[in-house]
Amino acid sequence: MTASFDGLTTTDAEELLRVGELSVAGRLADASNVTLYCTVSAAGASAACVYKPVAGERPLWDFPDGTLAGREVAAYAVSEALGWSIVPPTVHRDGPYGEGMVQLWIDGDPEADLIELSRREDHQGLRRMAVFDAVINNSDRKIGHLLPTREGHLYGCDHGVSFAEEYKLRTVLWQWRGEPLTQEALEALVRLRGRLAEPDDPLNAELARHLTGPERYAMVRRVEILCEHRIHPYPSPDWPAVPWPPV
Template sequence: MNTIDLLQHGEVGFVGQIAESSNLTVLVDITLALHGGQEDYCWGIFKPELGERYLDDFEPGLWKRERAAYLLSEWLGWSVVPPTVVREIEPLGIGSLQYYVDNDGSHYFPLYETRPDLHPEFLRLAVFDLLVNNTDRKSGHVLLERSASRGDHVWGIDQGLCFHQDPKLRTVIWDFAHEPIPEELVEAVEPLVAEVPAGVAELLSPEEVAALKSRASRIVRLPWLPEPQSEFPYPWPLV
């Protein structure tokens, strides 16, 4: 299945609204006809700009940040953000459409305690959040997808509050504070010091692009994960 093609071109049907989301978040099903009478099918999460609540520190259009986070994750070769596209779906208008991660309800806190084999993936996600300046990494935004063919994979969802030019890191993943960032992750980040991929840059403001380069430089120069430093280092609610 080509997930991006399915998200971008598939026929969308509304399944229901995610009740406890702070912004309008809609579960949809997506079907794409293939040659030979076959079909590709998946669920998706649609977040329209029309359903965003007002924020003092982020401009409307959080879908841009959802898409930028996916593009950067893929450019780094980390695949920590589920496939995400930008679509207009009437009557709700433009927004981000992200592949729905089928999971058993597990999230970061219990997974960290019970799955030490996943700690390298959690650390990589912590580095990604440091790089994109994630202000809202709740435990429930860390999901485990189980696949018999591909194995278990950790995803980070809900990247709408990322890339701000001011330091705003708020996350529950502080368990790796002071730990060194693996060399392969540092090497992946290093090119960002000089240039941000065009597809990411065009979704952000010039100030946010410059701040992304600065955070990449920090990771290269000081390759360790920080401890909480701000007045509000944790998102709320935690899950």
């Protein structure tokens, strides 16, 4: 899937985020970790973006300190490997407050009813997101993390608490649990499995920069299990199935 961001290709957007000058405009006060709204500019191009410095990450008991920004970049890499452009262009770089994650800002559709959207069973983008979350073991897919655009594409944000070794899938998107995966999803997962099996694939190098060996192995096993069983996963009986608050 080819994405366009106000005339920028995905590659152009990545390069702008990677080398552009970051100017902080404000802070998103409702975020649990320090999340800064910025403008990134270079060579006459500019775009709005989100900057999450590692120094502003709140310590968590179940994720190593200072790793959330890298997990967001890893989530983007997997999203691109699946070919679904679920995660906006995201890079790991230095910024005004140190190293962190910088992600292109997506203007969501202000008229979209996110609660209603989250319950739909006939939305292709939403179902893709459910598969994506199963792959990255997303432990915090809230309704507010859905970013539908006016053009009809669905993005997702806030993937810092993903890729744990232990099964921790927590999401509001359980409407397909136990149902067969779509043929499109199976084909994407098989392609992803093939890339993960190639040591020299750039995807593996990117994941190795941000995840531990056991975390990468656990993701490979999740992809293999999805390919073998060909169904959407069920909630774990040992872990809360829905994030709180769900919005």
